[in-house]
Amino acid sequence: MPAEPATVTGTDQRPGSQSALRRRNSQRIIRALMTSGRLTQAELARQTGLSTATVSNIVKAMVDGGLILTSPTTSSGRRALSVTLNGRGAVAVGVDFGRRHVNVVLVSLDHRVLAEDGVELPLGHQAEEGIEAAAQLVRRLLVDTGADAGSLLGLGAGIPGPIDHRTGKVIHGAILPEWVGIDLLGRLREAFGIPIFIDNDANLGALAQVSWGPYQNVRNLVFLKLGSGIGAGLILNGAPFYGNIGVTGEIGHATVADHGLICRCGNRGCLETVASTSTMIDLLSRGRSEPVSTEDIVRIALEGDPAALRVIDDAGLAVGRALANVCNLVNPEVIVLGGSLTGLDAILLEPVRRGLLRHAVPAVGESTELAMSGLSNRAEALGAATLVLQQAELPSL
Amino acid sequence: MPAEPATVTGTDQRPGSQSALRRRNSQRIIRALMTSGRLTQAELARQTGLSTATVSNIVKAMVDGGLILTSPTTSSGRRALSVTLNGRGAVAVGVDFGRRHVNVVLVSLDHRVLAEDGVELPLGHQAEEGIEAAAQLVRRLLVDTGADAGSLLGLGAGIPGPIDHRTGKVIHGAILPEWVGIDLLGRLREAFGIPIFIDNDANLGALAQVSWGPYQNVRNLVFLKLGSGIGAGLILNGAPFYGNIGVTGEIGHATVADHGLICRCGNRGCLETVASTSTMIDLLSRGRSEPVSTEDIVRIALEGDPAALRVIDDAGLAVGRALANVCNLVNPEVIVLGGSLTGLDAILLEPVRRGLLRHAVPAVGESTELAMSGLSNRAEALGAATLVLQQAELPSL
Numbered sequence: 001m002p003a004e005p006a007t008v009t010g011t012d013q014r015p016g017s018q019s020a021l022r023r024r025n026s027q028r029i030i031r032a033l034m035t036s037g038r039l040t041q042a043e044l045a046r047q048t049g050l051s052t053a054t055v056s057n058i059v060k061a062m063v064d065g066g067l068i069l070t071s072p073t074t075s076s077g078r079r080a081l082s083v084t085l086n087g088r089g090a091v092a093v094g095v096d097f098g099r100r101h102v103n104v105v106l107v108s109l110d111h112r113v114l115a116e117d118g119v120e121l122p123l124g125h126q127a128e129e130g131i132e133a134a135a136q137l138v139r140r141l142l143v144d145t146g147a148d149a150g151s152l153l154g155l156g157a158g159i160p161g162p163i164d165h166r167t168g169k170v171i172h173g174a175i176l177p178e179w180v181g182i183d184l185l186g187r188l189r190e191a192f193g194i195p196i197f198i199d200n201d202a203n204l205g206a207l208a209q210v211s212w213g214p215y216q217n218v219r220n221l222v223f224l225k226l227g228s229g230i231g232a233g234l235i236l237n238g239a240p241f242y243g244n245i246g247v248t249g250e251i252g253h254a255t256v257a258d259h260g261l262i263c264r265c266g267n268r269g270c271l272e273t274v275a276s277t278s279t280m281i282d283l284l285s286r287g288r289s290e291p292v293s294t295e296d297i298v299r300i301a302l303e304g305d306p307a308a309l310r311v312i313d314d315a316g317l318a319v320g321r322a323l324a325n326v327c328n329l330v331n332p333e334v335i336v337l338g339g340s341l342t343g344l345d346a347i348l349l350e351p352v353r354r355g356l357l358r359h360a361v362p363a364v365g366e367s368t369e370l371a372m373s374g375l376s377n378r379a380e381a382l383g384a385a386t387l388v389l390q391q392a393e394l395p396s397l
Numbered sequence: 398m399p400a401e402p403a404t405v406t407g408t409d410q411r412p413g414s415q416s417a418l419r420r421r422n423s424q425r426i427i428r429a430l431m432t433s434g435r436l437t438q439a440e441l442a443r444q445t446g447l448s449t450a451t452v453s454n455i456v457k458a459m460v461d462g463g464l465i466l467t468s469p470t471t472s473s474g475r476r477a478l479s480v481t482l483n484g485r486g487a488v489a490v491g492v493d494f495g496r497r498h499v500n501v502v503l504v505s506l507d508h509r510v511l512a513e514d515g516v517e518l519p520l521g522h523q524a525e526e527g528i529e530a531a532a533q534l535v536r537r538l539l540v541d542t543g544a545d546a547g548s549l550l551g552l553g554a555g556i557p558g559p560i561d562h563r564t565g566k567v568i569h570g571a572i573l574p575e576w577v578g579i580d581l582l583g584r585l586r587e588a589f590g591i592p593i594f595i596d597n598d599a600n601l602g603a604l605a606q607v608s609w610g611p612y613q614n615v616r617n618l619v620f621l622k623l624g625s626g627i628g629a630g631l632i633l634n635g636a637p638f639y640g641n642i643g644v645t646g647e648i649g650h651a652t653v654a655d656h657g658l659i660c661r662c663g664n665r666g667c668l669e670t671v672a673s674t675s676t677m678i679d680l681l682s683r684g685r686s687e688p689v690s691t692e693d694i695v696r697i698a699l700e701g702d703p704a705a706l707r708v709i710d711d712a713g714l715a716v717g718r719a720l721a722n723v724c725n726l727v728n729p730e731v732i733v734l735g736g737s738l739t740g741l742d743a744i745l746l747e748p749v750r751r752g753l754l755r756h757a758v759p760a761v762g763e764s765t766e767l768a769m770s771g772l773s774n775r776a777e778a779l780g781a782a783t784l785v786l787q788q789a790e791l792p793s794l
Contacts, residue, residue, distance in 0.1 A: 021418055032595055104782040164760060171760045220641050232726070236633060243728025244617050247761050250725040255718065255756045321652065325722050329629070331640025359652045361662055363561060363568045364644050 037111035094385030154195035156384030164248030204383030206233030320355020434508035491782030551592035555779030562643030601780030603630030717752020
């Protein structure tokens, strides 16, 4: 499932050569263990597509090298060898930068969450503030877990805005306008001094579903993040999909109201102008002395407030209709809803499903599973850590 | 670019083994030659990602086996070895089944069109009639080219309807309702007695653009077929994309008019109900003694008929708007328009581009190339032949 690292250099590492073959097979095994944690040799063979003999040979060499650990276990009642990476204390960092928060997770090579925490940030904060807050969190969590800063493999960061792969910069229209156009990769490298990997937050939410969530075997999945912005992350044929310039899943900018409100992207009547939490807050704050918060919306809807229920139903229908277009186009197996409204459960899922089934080609709508994310607000940071596990230089290969 | 054949059986062909490696490398070289025709060894190395040493070794073995032919040439002023498959008379058949036609092409292993022809069929014809017409065409073209029926590698067929990969059947809502639910693969196998590969016609149009058209190096391409139905074929990361059940690119069924006409898919106000050639024919036939044909529409629009120009402009805008959603989601590098209206050129392209730019996220719309297909009505049949070149059992491996 994971994408191979982008660069393979040197003649002996050309894809057709013997040494490249052995290296690729070893990497497959390590990536599988990073992604899934503990596996038997038989499971490793299945996941990597390698023969059990090849797996067994490579595992033996890696045990000798101290790179992995094995222990006897049973599988379907038979004796088996359970394999896990010797984490050697190596740690991957995942950071989720939001409009009003930053969340951090530390994960180990053997696919365990070591520590996690987050802080709130003021609306409209500059990129520097977000980066500094993340750096403080990472330092504190390292101390808490007793890990060593030298053990950091790399840092993955999720950004709530599309990233143009031609320039590596957040493009105009991002939910964090203060972050547009800055050299984020450079700033993060400077602040942390370790390898940095960045991606759009919805893409990372999708990646988290197939690496930490219950969908490890799903090859085509859409993660829809519904918050003050609306964006989707796509897993197609088992890997995150980036298209031509890296800007994919922008369903928040489907036109749904011809003469609707002007959107931050420059167009008019986009889905975001009718179904984002910002729009819900606007609608439900009228006539109140204090504006409602996203948490308030969830609370009063669960209490049965008719205005909140109506606003959520309308938003859900609009989102479902946009998802129908997504299904008609890329026909995913599963759609997972994430963002700040997951606590609404059926109150939100039901109108989304109604909109989806009403507007999708019947055979497609009926065969698509729709579910609420079970990773709550950790999805993006976990996906960011997966970026590191999938793309960072592998230790001592 | 081509997908690997689906089945690899036997322990010695597990992806990690030596013999599997050599087999895969040989296949890469053959597939590259099938797809591109004649290549130098250096170009082969670039296209397959193999080292020049590996390419040279395999080419040598294949020359000894009589499978390929080499000849001296020059490349950038230097001496080089040009490699081509020894076609040995092997032929791939591509068939495009339409609502009122069937087109057939015969192509050789070394990527040349040997013969092509088509016949018109009555609207509402049964699958049997279409298959029999195709069989007659194939027999005649074989005689014309002096090829032997024993030399047929396989037959690819394009169907104007979505194919459910779970059952292999055309699903409800296809443009050929008479073909829904029949076991097409079985019928074609019976009629031709050679390996059969089928796909949706829009998918094959997309495949033709990257195998026979000018877009051989484009990794993300959308082919939009605009005719009595509207459907898209997707090339994502260099290969046709099929999603979960095989039904992708169904943008003709995006809802664009809430209280619009009932669509053959069972929904209401789909793009097809406002922008298909059937709708154009309905609109432009009112008040005429004879209904206009698609060819008439092209002709009178080129003559400047105001009603035709208005109908095409409205349809183009609606198609462009739907394509904006496609761009926002999968961010292709190129969109190619095909179907029965390609003769309209700028008259159709211009409103499509206007709709696309108006509704796409600006960075995405501006970076997407939009062009008319240069393969005219051969695209689908050529794509069907490519299916065979990519998926048929390779000769004497």
